[in-house]
Amino acid sequence: MIKQVIYARAVGELVTTRLEGCHELTYHSLFDKSFNLAIDGQLIHIGYVAEQLSPFSIQLRELDFKLAKLAFNQGKITYNQGKLILDSVTIDVTYAKTKQTSLKQLINQSLSQHEISPVFHSFLEGTGIDFSSIIQKQLPDTEFIHYLIGRGTGLTPSGDDFIIGLLAVDTIETYLLQDSHVVLKKMLVDKQTTDISLAYLEAATQGYFTSTICQVLCHLSDKERLTYYLNELSELGHTSGRDTIAGIFYGLCQLKQFKEAIYGEESRTSTRR
Numbered sequence: 253m254i255k256q257v258i259y260a261r262a263v264g265e266l267v268t269t270r271l272e273g274c275h276e277l278t279y280h281s282l283f284d285k286s287f288n289l290a291i292d293g294q295l296i297h298i299g300y301v302a303e304q305l306s307p308f309s310i311q312l313r314e315l316d317f318k319l320a321k322l323a324f325n326q327g328k329i330t331y332n333q334g335k336l337i338l339d340s341v342t343i344d345v346t347y348a349k350t351k352q353t354s355l356k357q358l359i360n361q362s363l364s365q366h367e368i369s370p371v372f373h374s375f376l377e378g379t380g381i382d383f384s385s386i387i388q389k390q391l392p393d394t395e396f397i398h399y400l401i402g403r404g405t406g407l408t409p410s411g412d413d414f415i416i417g418l419l420a421v422d423t424i425e426t427y428l429l430q431d432s433h434v435v436l437k438k439m440l441v442d443k444q445t446t447d448i449s450l451a452y453l454e455a456a457t458q459g460y461f462t463s464t465i466c467q468v469l470c471h472l473s474d475k476e477r478l479t480y481y482l483n484e485l486s487e488l489g490h491t492s493g494r495d496t497i498a499g500i501f502y503g504l505c506q507l508k509q510f511k512e513a514i515y516g517e518e519s520r521t522s523t524r525r
Contacts, residue, residue, distance in 0.1 A: 256341050258316040260348035264307040266460060267345065270294055277329040277336070281407075281448065287324050288448065289336075295451040296336075298343070304488065307353040307460035308451060310336075310345060353460045355423045358470055363425045363504065364511040366472045372501045375482050380410030380491035383498050393432040401436070402445035410495040412449040417499020418506075419456040420465050427503070427510040433457070464488070468500060 270291055277296065280288040286299035297309045300317040312320060319341055326339035334346035352358055381404055391399060397415060404410030415436070422428045439445075440453055455461070464485045471477040485493040 255337070256319055258312060258319060258341060258343055260310045260312055260343055260345040261301050262305060262309075262311040262351050263345055263348045264305055264309045264353050264460070265350060266307040266353075266455060266458075267296060267310060268350070270296060270308060271331050271336075271345075274331050277331060279325050279329070282321070282324050287321060288451075289329060290447075294454075295448065297451075304484070305351050305353065305463040306452065307455045307462070310343065310348070312343070351463060353455075353463060353466060355420060355461055355466055355469060356459050358466055359424050363421060363469070363472065364507050368501070368504050368508065369472060369475060369478055371475060371479050371482060372497065372504075375486050375494060375497045376501060377494075378486075378491060379414075379494045379498050380404045380406070381414070381495070383414060383495075383502065387502060393429045394435045397432050397436050398439070401439045402449075404495075406490060406492070407446055408449040408452060408489065408492050409445060410491055412445050412453055413492045413495035414499035414502075416452060416456045416461070416465070417496045417501070418503040419453075420461050420469060420496075420500055421503030421507055423456075423459045423461075424469065425507055427507045464493075465496065465500070468497075472504075 274291045277289045277291050280290040280295060285303055286297055289296045289298065295308055297306050298317070298320060299309060299311060300314040301311050302314065303311070305311055320338065320343060323338035323341045330337045334344060336343040336345065386396075386399065400411030400415055402409050402411060404412070418428065436453070437457060440450060440457070443450060445453070452462075464481055467481040468478065468485060471481060482497060485497055487493055488496075
C-alpha cells in the first residue's frame with residue numbers, strides 16, 4: 253500500500269526529545285479534535301493548527317489531521333528519521349516549525365511589577381471546583397498541592413488545571429516553597445491523576461506550558477490582548493481553561509503578597525538601622 257505523506261506544520265519543544273531514540277509508539281487516546289500516542293509512559297499529542305499547541309504537540313493542517321485520525325488504532329506505529337509512520341499515513345515532522353513553549357525563555361521580566369488586571373475577574377466563574385472555598389482554608393503550600401492533585405472529573409481534573417496555573421506563575425518568578433515541588437513530583441511519580449493530566453503537569457514542572465497559557469502571561473499589561481487570550485483559554489475543555497485561569501490569578505495574587513512581605517520586612521529592617 254502507498255502511504256499518504258503529510259507534513260506537520262508545527263511542533264512543541266518537547267516533541268523532538270521524546271521521539272529521539274524511539275522506534276515504536278502505541279496508540280493512547282482518540283478525541284474529536286486530537287489524538288495521543290504513547291512512548292515509554294510519555295505522550296505525543298496530535299491535533300490541528302486551530303487548536304492550542306502543547307509542549308508535546310504535533311500540529312497538522314485540518315484536512316491532514318482528518319487523514320491521520322483515520323489511521324488511529326490501525327496497526328503499529330514506528331518512528332524513523334523525522335517520520336511517524338502509521339498504518340496508512342506518514343507524518344513528516346522534519347520541516348515543522350518548533351514553537352517556543354518555555355515560559356522562562358519567553359518572559360525575562362518580573363511579573364510582580366504588573367498590577368493584576370481586573371480583566372481576570374470576568375473569567376473566574378464556571379470552574380469545575382469552588383476554588384475560593386479551598387483558598388479560604390489557608391492551607392500550607394504542600395497541603396494545598398496535595399489536596400488539589402487529581403481532584404475533579406474529566407481527562408484533566410480541575411485541581412490539576414489549577415496547579416498548572418500556579419506553576420506557570422512560579423516558573424517565571426518563584427513564590428511556592430521548594431517542598432511544594434517535592435510533594436508534587438512525588439505525586440506525579442505515584443501517578444495520582446490521569447495519564448493526560450500527568451503529561452501536562454510533568455511538562456509544567458519543567459517550565460513548559462501550552463501556547464495559550466504562555467500568551468496570557470506574556471500580555472499581562474496589554475488589556476486587549478490579555479482579554480483575547482483569556483477568552484481563548486477559557487474555551488478549552490468543559491472547565492479546564494477556566495480552572496487554569498483561576499490558578500494563574502491565584503498565583504499572581506500569592507506572588508504579590510510574597511513580594512510585599514519580603515519588601516515590607518526589608519523596609520522595616522532598614523528603618524531600624
